Amino acid sequence: MRPGVPSLSALGGALDEDWRRFLFGYAIVLPALLMPLATTPIVPGLDFPFHLAIADMLGKASDPSSPYASFYAPRHWPPLPSLPWLLLAYLGHWLGPIAALKSLLALAIGCLPLSVAALARAFRVSVTPALLAGPLGYGLALHYGFFGYTLSLPIFFALMAALVRVVRPDGTASRPGALLVLGALATLSFFLHLESYALAMALSALLLVAARKPLAQTLAVAASLCPSVALFLLWQRTSAGAGAPPSLFGALQDLLATRRAEMGDLTVARELVRQLDGLRVHLLRGFKDGHNLVASTLLVATMLAFVLASRAKGLKAPADAPLSRLRVLAVVGALFAYLILPHHWDAHEAMSLSPRLAPLVVGLAIAALPIAPSWTPNNGVGRSLARVVAAGPLLLSVTYASVVARHYKSYAVEVGDFLHVMSRIPPGGRLVGLVGSDASTVMNIESLPRSLPSLYVALRPHDKSMVALRYCGMRHVPCSLGRIAVPAPNPWTPEAVDVSRAFDFFDYAIVRAGPALGAPHRALEARAEVLAAKGEWVGYRLRRASAR
Known part of the structure; x- marks a missing residue:
């Protein structure tokens, strides 16, 4: 042991019995506390996908060709x-x-x-x-x-x-x-x-x-x-x-x-x-x-x-x-x-x-x-x-x-269908989510599935991947709205989507069927190409990226 460097036993002796008792318990508790994060591919938090999307915009802000450039800016x-x-x-x-x-x-x-x-x-x-x-x-x-x-x-x-x-x-x-x-x-x-x-x-x-x-x-x-x-x-x-x-x-x-x-x-x-x-x-x-x-x-x-x-x-x-x-x-x-x-x-x-x-x-x-x-x-x-x-x-x-x-x-089992469909949607495009049913059988958190489509930029990362940014423009969020509005509906009112503008702007859509969607969902079924479907989730190609 080098002079001046305390040994582990010396460090333990510097702690009183109360601290040693706590640290012994903490060594047992810590792995248990972190275990839940390892049991699910996505953490069940309503706003996490929205925050990941804003972080995606910030990470691409230095690139002039960022897909967000005309619509959002860091603040x-x-x-x-x-x-x-x-x-x-x-x-x-x-x-x-x-x-x-x-x-x-x-x-x-x-x-x-x-x-x-x-x-x-x-x-x-x-x-x-x-x-x-x-x-x-x-x-x-x-x-x-x-x-x-x-x-x-x-x-x-x-x-x-x-x-x-x-x-x-x-x-x-x-x-x-x-x-x-x-x-x-x-x-x-x-x-x-x-x-x-x-x-x-x-x-x-x-x-x-x-x-x-x-x-x-x-x-x-x-x-x-x-x-x-x-x-x-x-x-x-x-x-x-x-x-x-x-x-x-x-x-x-x-x-x-x-x-x-x-x-x-x-x-x-x-x-x-x-x-x-x-x-x-x-x-x-x-x-x-x-x-x-x-x-x-x-x-x-x-x-x-x-x-x-x-x-x-x-x-x-x-x-x-x-x-x-x-x-x-x-x-x-x-x-x-x-x-x-x-x-x-x-x-x-x-x-x-x-x-x-x-x-x-x-x-x-x-x-x-x-x-x-x-x-x-x-x-x-x-x-x-x-x-x-x-x-x-x-x-x-x-x-x-x-x-x-x-x-x-x-919860990981519950979102398995969503993850399967999302994995079949190509990266590098613009995606809109339309969630008509927001029920969860596991979590008692209102509207939890409504934010899931925003995970596109996290689950299918690419320099050109993009979703509409929820909460951008709020006074505590480092994101300001650009000169052009993204034609995406509020996640809580997907039935308000302008189907024609969405077809013109977005490359892909991921949909969870529900009574609220009505006409927009029927329009998608009639005019879009199904990429994948499992359970209540369906992924669509709205138009080819090369057409933009």
Whole structure:
């Protein structure tokens, strides 16, 4: 061993028993958490195909002959959270689009328990319960295809951990290195996703005030966050969409008005009950058979068991009023945001706004569980409780990962017909998708099949492959509309397709039959060449590429 290089045994000795216990469990949990991604050729996320298509456009943007050139253009100013698409485009060039998507999702899912553990240790409580955070990666955010938001989850908890470390009573607010890390994580959070960033900044302000640090240290912490806040304000000021209030105050007023409208005739008490019950639903959504609801209920029950176990002598975290206050405020602040935010905020192009906060609320609660880092149970009951605390998160995470893997295998079978038909459509053309039936027998995610046609550019990659880009032109998406509109219908209203223009523009179509299609489907059957058909899916050649 070279001088100055620590051995593995020395590194293990530097970790306390709590960290060793966590890392032992993490070594078991990690392969289980990543297993579902290997069981299906395409990950069941509604928006993932749309994001892969935008990444395809970004990857081809430097080529003047790009098939997107006249219709779409990349947009990087004002600064916006474009990093997820740029990562997809870059890694997709080397790994392939689907492998790039899975690799980035694996990184985010695998890092979730680690980042929650870092926050727990910053709160000076046990890191072992952080293994409970493993299942949080397979929830609503992933299955709705919120790619940037999924990537931002571990960064959110790492950012909160860095903040707590500098604002707690023995914090490092006067150390430039700690403040630099805090500022870098805040900036990274901004470039990944705006909602998780905004919640992190709101909680940071709350905890900074509650910490009651000396003025100089408070200003130093605030200054470290200023670069990311400046980026956010610049984005807000220069990219307001049509109908969106240009000022933050106007946006707040509009947000509250939207929330009141959603409540309808419900009393505040009934709305609170509805929202709290929804937390369990949104947390691990969504399989048709409801197994995710069972898992989320068990997860919450396990957390409550930890709270009860913390009352046992030797398991309760040491009394520390300032840190206890920070733990409670972090959880209560996130829960308040979940309760006060609307489900959708159309003026700001924010969909499923409050539901996607569910893993952040629960992750903060896991990190704040008042279990002592060093367990010293001095009786049989205490030792039994300690075993439960150690084994519960491990068993729940591994078991639920196997449940997810089983459902993903079933989903792979469900999309087998689509993949077969897509494999028979030549690469290098323009493709339109018409999905008349959006039912899934496995996933409880509305309209999941409607995005599948956009996978053409990922499954049949080619310099000239192209699909219409969903979400291009939205203020947080690095894509602007060009001078010519693509004659593709909204995926949710395929019956509105202009068949004549589509025949003139697109080379291929992939169709899932359904009552809604009606006349467009009959026109395709009468005038197009069938390339492949299996199950409900049919691939058509609309016209020869050489005719363009």
